[in-house]
Amino acid sequence: MATVDIRDVRKAFGSTKILHGVSVGIEDGQFVVLVGPSGCGKSTLLRMLAGLENITGGEISIGGRVVNNVAPKDRDIAMVFQNYALYPHMTVFQNMAFSMKLAGAPKEVMEREVQKAAKILGLEQLLLRFPRQLSGGQRQRVAMGRAIVRNPQVFLFDEPLSNLDAKLRVQMRSEIRELHQRLKVTTVYVTHDQIEAMTMADLIVVMNHGRIEQAGAPLELYDRPANVFVAGFIGSPAMNMLEGRIEGGAFHGPGGGAWPLPPGAPASGEVIYGIRPEHFRLDPDGLKATVHVVEPTGSETQVVMHIGEAHVLGAFRERVSARAGDILPVSPDPALVHLFDRQSGQRI
Amino acid sequence: MSVTAIDTWARPRQRQGALARLFDWKPFLVFICLLPAVGLLLVFLTYPLGLGIWLSFTDTTIGRAGQWVGLENFQYLFEEPIFWNAVFYSVFYTAVATVGKFGLGLWLALLLNNHLPFKSILRAIVLLPWIVPTVLSAIAFWFIYDTQFSIISYLLVEVLHVRETNINFLGEPWNARWSLIAANIWRGIPFVAISLLAGLQTISPSLYEAALLDGASPGQRFRYITFPMLLPILAIVMTFSIIFTFTDFQLVYAITRGGPVNSTQIMATLAFQRGIPGGQLGEGAAIAVSMIPFLVFATLFSYFALARRKWQQGESND
Numbered sequence: 002m003a004t005v006d007i008r009d010v011r012k013a014f015g016s017t018k019i020l021h022g023v024s025v026g027i028e029d030g031q032f033v034v035l036v037g038p039s040g041c042g043k044s045t046l047l048r049m050l051a052g053l054e055n056i057t058g059g060e061i062s063i064g065g066r067v068v069n070n071v072a073p074k075d076r077d078i079a080m081v082f083q084n085y086a087l088y089p090h091m092t093v094f095q096n097m098a099f100s101m102k103l104a105g106a107p108k109e110v111m112e113r114e115v116q117k118a119a120k121i122l123g124l125e126q127l128l129l130r131f132p133r134q135l136s137g138g139q140r141q142r143v144a145m146g147r148a149i150v151r152n153p154q155v156f157l158f159d160e161p162l163s164n165l166d167a168k169l170r171v172q173m174r175s176e177i178r179e180l181h182q183r184l185k186v187t188t189v190y191v192t193h194d195q196i197e198a199m200t201m202a203d204l205i206v207v208m209n210h211g212r213i214e215q216a217g218a219p220l221e222l223y224d225r226p227a228n229v230f231v232a233g234f235i236g237s238p239a240m241n242m243l244e245g246r247i248e249g250g251a252f253h254g255p256g257g258g259a260w261p262l263p264p265g266a267p268a269s270g271e272v273i274y275g276i277r278p279e280h281f282r283l284d285p286d287g288l289k290a291t292v293h294v295v296e297p298t299g300s301e302t303q304v305v306m307h308i309g310e311a312h313v314l315g316a317f318r319e320r321v322s323a324r325a326g327d328i329l330p331v332s333p334d335p336a337l338v339h340l341f342d343r344q345s346g347q348r349i
Numbered sequence: 350m351s352v353t354a355i356d357t358w359a360r361p362r363q364r365q366g367a368l369a370r371l372f373d374w375k376p377f378l379v380f381i382c383l384l385p386a387v388g389l390l391l392v393f394l395t396y397p398l399g400l401g402i403w404l405s406f407t408d409t410t411i412g413r414a415g416q417w418v419g420l421e422n423f424q425y426l427f428e429e430p431i432f433w434n435a436v437f438y439s440v441f442y443t444a445v446a447t448v449g450k451f452g453l454g455l456w457l458a459l460l461l462n463n464h465l466p467f468k469s470i471l472r473a474i475v476l477l478p479w480i481v482p483t484v485l486s487a488i489a490f491w492f493i494y495d496t497q498f499s500i501i502s503y504l505l506v507e508v509l510h511v512r513e514t515n516i517n518f519l520g521e522p523w524n525a526r527w528s529l530i531a532a533n534i535w536r537g538i539p540f541v542a543i544s545l546l547a548g549l550q551t552i553s554p555s556l557y558e559a560a561l562l563d564g565a566s567p568g569q570r571f572r573y574i575t576f577p578m579l580l581p582i583l584a585i586v587m588t589f590s591i592i593f594t595f596t597d598f599q600l601v602y603a604i605t606r607g608g609p610v611n612s613t614q615i616m617a618t619l620a621f622q623r624g625i626p627g628g629q630l631g632e633g634a635a636i637a638v639s640m641i642p643f644l645v646f647a648t649l650f651s652y653f654a655l656a657r658r659k660w661q662q663g664e665s666n667d
Contacts, residue, residue: 091660
């Protein structure tokens with residue numbers, strides 16, 4: 002177990018800059034999720050932590066030791082790959098024992114450690130199988146088992162659930178989370194799925210174009226997104242964002258309509274008005290919304306509607322019986338409205 | 350008015366001709382589709398093989414239809430030292446050349462699998478020995494192995510001064526044997542290298558990364574990842590290579606013609622020499638037929654080597 006310190010880390014492949022100075026401090030035992038759209042540099046950062054990519058600039062230290070020039074095997078980390086990277090010609094046992102075999106561990110130690118990890122992951126019955134004879138979820142567990150037997154200071158996960166079907170993904174998500182609570186090993190987890198990030202992380206690092214947009218606890222990111230990118234990325238369905246201006250104590254969106262402002266809003270100016278779909282409520286005195294599409298999901302009803310010229314999505318706990326073309330009076334919860342500067346996209 | 354006409358219009362049933370119906374009849378269609386392939390196999394494979402086997406049991410010579418003589422040809426060959434010499438050199442030639450080709454070919458494939466500048470040009474160059482016609486390369490080897498003008502002798506004698514005299518490459522039995530093996534290795538490397546390179550490229554790079562994190566040294570990565578993963582394709586390529594080398598004719602015939610004094614005869618060249626220039630078709634055929642057991646052995650080897658290993662069964666990893 003160890004802290005991980007990433008200080009102003011840069012990465013360039015030739016003249017293509019991938020990371021432009023990224024700094025994250027990870028506490029001992031924390032579960033950190035790096036999340037962002039593809040190409041944002043999150044996997045590159047993870048591979049730099051693992052030592053699979055060299056570091057162009059900055060410093061990475063694990064447990065207080067700078068590892069910039071330390072070989073991958075000496076960094077005391079273990080990694081779970083996206084495609085698992087199980088050795089196809091070795092049995093589950095051999096896959097898990099491979100690192101110990103290379104280190105020259107005696108047979109009894111190998112047996113003991115593998116059995117221990119297999120027990121944690123429920124793999125005892127599968128030790129003599131080959132990877133091809135396993136299902137996706139089982140392979141995923143073997144890959145984690147291979148990491149566990151190494152007893153590392155840091156676990157690295159590179160989009161480990163993206164090859165699984167939706168149901169299994171949810172199950173493995175809580176298994177990984179449980180495993181972390183049990184082993185309490187510092188974990189860095191890369192994903193492009195914000196739900197995975199929200200449900201698993203102690204600390205989420207949202208990345209975009211090789212920069213960190215915001216780092217914080219999941220609910221902090223949800224409640225107070227620092228900028229338009231984070232606001233749009235975290236939360237599902239995504240936040241509605243309207244461009245317009247504040248005038249006379251209300252926000253005027255495209256095509257009219259006076260939207261209520263949150264407390265402490267500026268008196269005037271060009272802003273982006275953000276409201277999450279779930280923060281609309283039905284209100285007889287609210288804005289007049291024209292219903293376009295109604296999508297009941299059972300637990301809630303999502304309504305695509307037009308308010309003025311603004312195209313917004315609302316999600317209501319109530320069963321809405323409106324049909325396309327109906328007028329539905331709704332109003333956003335003013336306390337849960339987010340305002341961003343129109344030029345910079347930063348939170349006001 | 351026209352609407353009702355369209356309503357009642359029906360697509361006329363097309364009447365099929367006799368030929369069309371014949372082609373719709375499955376057994377006939379199967380027969381017709383198989384005919385070209387079966388025809389080619391019968392004319393160019395089964396007939397020559399059958400004729401060869403038949404001839405080996407007769408005393409046919411050129412210009413005279415033979416009589417059935419049973420195993421007489423084989424009994425005669427069994428006691429003939431030149432035949433046994435050819436058997437020995439065929440096996441020796443195949444064994445040594447295969448080891449050489451695979452050693453060097455695998456090494457070359459591993460080199461080419463790295464990130465090198467001018468990678469594609471290098472790969473094209475590697476293929477050169479293979480695409481040059483055999484007889485042309487044989488002529489090149491005449492120069493290399495020439496008693497008087499050999500470049501190797503020149504280097505050893507004039508440049509490096511490690512020898513006093515030129516080497517008589519093709520004039521002495523063992524020199525000639527080794528020289529032919531070297532030429533065969535030179536020609537065989539591209540096939541092995543390119544095939545194994547294709548095999549190497551199917552190995553997922555993430556396996557090497559995982560091995561790197563597991564603490565494997567380059568040697569261990571080769572031993573535990575590359576080699577076992579390459580083994581299935583290695584077995585296929587080796588089977589082909591053994592068959593091609595054992596049945597080689599061109600290179601030996603073009604460089605030494607089996608000389609000096611039959612010391613470099615392999616079974617294919619001896620069969621040709623006895624059968625065509627020597628006119629003893631029956632005896633030549635018997636020598637050729639004697640190669641069959643060796644080839645069957647090589648094929649069986651491939652059958653077992655090609656059998657899917659346990660770890661290859663089931664779904665792929667990614």
